[in-house]
Structures are given as structure tokens and as C-alpha cells.
Amino acid sequence: MSLPPIVVFDLDGTLAETAPDIMRTLNVILEQEGLAALPVERARELVGAGARALIERGFKVSGRPLDPETLEQLFEGFLGIYADGIAGNSFIHEGVVAALDELAADGFVFAVCTNKPILHTRLFLDHFGLSERFAAIAGRDSFPFFKPDPRHLTQTIAQAGADPARAVMVGDSRTDVDTARAAGIPVICVPFGYTDVPVEALAPDLVIQHFSELPPAVRQLTDRKPAFATHS
Ligand SMILES: O=C(O)COP(=O)(O)O
Numbered sequence: 001m002s003l004p005p006i007v008v009f010d011l012d013g014t015l016a017e018t019a020p021d022i023m024r025t026l027n028v029i030l031e032q033e034g035l036a037a038l039p040v041e042r043a044r045e046l047v048g049a050g051a052r053a054l055i056e057r058g059f060k061v062s063g064r065p066l067d068p069e070t071l072e073q074l075f076e077g078f079l080g081i082y083a084d085g086i087a088g089n090s091f092i093h094e095g096v097v098a099a100l101d102e103l104a105a106d107g108f109v110f111a112v113c114t115n116k117p118i119l120h121t122r123l124f125l126d127h128f129g130l131s132e133r134f135a136a137i138a139g140r141d142s143f144p145f146f147k148p149d150p151r152h153l154t155q156t157i158a159q160a161g162a163d164p165a166r167a168v169m170v171g172d173s174r175t176d177v178d179t180a181r182a183a184g185i186p187v188i189c190v191p192f193g194y195t196d197v198p199v200e201a202l203a204p205d206l207v208i209q210h211f212s213e214l215p216p217a218v219r220q221l222t223d224r225k226p227a228f229a230t231h232s
Pocket residue numbers: 010011012013046047048049050051054113114115116
């Protein structure tokens with residue numbers, strides 16, 4: 001039996017708007033350290049490479065040096081603060097569930113490959129009742145490597161038991177495009193996530209404006225026709 005095709009999703013900024021709760025957590029930490037809170041709009045340049053990088057970048061834009069030991073302490077604090085109220089102001093983007101339903105009817109399976117810690121990733125997806133929709137869920141700490149290392153993506157696909165030759169990545173940032181390119185997997189970008197340059201500048205295979213555009217985009221890139229195409 002052949003392996004199923006797969007769509008692998010980035011989480012922050014792609015499947016979900018998570019910036020309000022991520023930035024709220026960062027601001028608790030910055031204020032604890034005597035620094036000014038940053039506006040949620042800064043998420044576009046700060047989020048995307050995981051919680052440690054977020055804290056580092058938050059200190060950098062605040063003009064405060066940060067030594068490695070303090071970073072580790074603050075990261076430990078971040079884990080608890082963010083987990084507590086992880087979905088307070090976050091939401092799954094409109095059309096995600098309908099797109100999953102439509103692609104599942106075509107035989108696709110799904111996975112999440114995110115640089116969010118796996119603890120938060122699972123908590124978040126559980127909160128929205130979505131965990132069981134994914135054949136594999138991989139966070140930044142699920143393997144000894146993480147995006148943009150292509151093995152984060154290829155191992156996620158392997159764990160999902162899917163066909164890497166009929167895989168598509170969906171993301172919102174340079175990290176996702178670089179990961180997919182290095183893995184030789186086509187990539188679709190959403191323009192409403194966390195990136196400091198327009199996603200078009202990252203040259204993904206396709207850009208979708210809304211998740212209603214995802215099923216045809218995925219079919220185009222995997223050369224698959226809708227299940228009932230022959231009847232139309
Ligand atoms: O939380 C982050 O910094 C990155 O998460 P993502 O890989 O889901 O965009």
C-alpha cells in the first residue's frame with residue numbers, strides 16, 4: 001500500500017494567531033527585568049525561531065545585553081508563564097478546519113512542524129481540540145534538530161508515516177521556506193503571519209490569502225486531483 005500524501009503546517013502565525021499571548025508572556029519577562037513592554041505588532045520580527053530566540057530578540061531591541069545563564073533562567077520562566085493562559089487571546093485562523101476536512105477527503109494526512117516547544121504545541125492544539133487531526137506533531141525540542149534544519153520536516157513526515165514525494169509545507173516565515181527548500185519539498189506561504197519581509201520576497205511556490213485557497217494550492221503542488229474531479 002502506498003504512503004498517503006501529507007500537508008505539514010507551521011503553527012505560530014500559520015495555523016493560528018498566537019502573537020497576543022506570546023507577546024504578553026515576553027512582556028511579563030521584560031517588565032520583570034525592568035524593561036519596557038513591546039507592542040504586539042513587534043511579533044512579526046520577534047516570533048518564528050522559538051522562545052529562546054524571542055527572549056534574546058526582545059532584549060536586543062530593548063538594547064539590553066543578555067548572558068547565556070540569564071537567558072536559560074528567563075526561558076524556564078517563559079515556559080510556565082506562557083503555558084498558563086496559552087490561548088487567552090489566540091485563535092485558529094478561519095477556514096483551517098474546513099481545509100483539513102476537504103483535504104482529508106482527498107486522502108491527505110496532516111502534521112505540525114513548529115519551533116514552539118512541544119509542551120506548548122500540544123497544550124495549544126489540545127485546547128482547540130485539534131491534536132487528533134495530526135498524524136505527527138513535532139516541536140522545537142522533539143528531535144535533536146529544528147527548523148531550518150530540513151530533518152525537522154523530513155522526520156515529522158516520516159513519523160506521520162506519509163510520502164515525502166507528495167508532501168507540502170505551509171508556513172509564514174523565511175525559516176519555513178528555507179526548511180522546505182532544503183528538504184526538497186514545495187512550500188505554500190500565508191501572508192498574515194510573523195515575518196519582517198513580505199512572504200512574496202521569500203519566493204515560496206504559492207501564497208494563499210485565506211485557508212479556503214489551501215486545498216487547490218496543495219492539489220496543484222502534489223499533482224493530485226480532487227476525489228470527485230472525474231465527475232465534474
Ligand atoms: O514560536 C516560535 O517562535 C516559532 O513557532 P513556529 O515555528 O510555529 O512559527
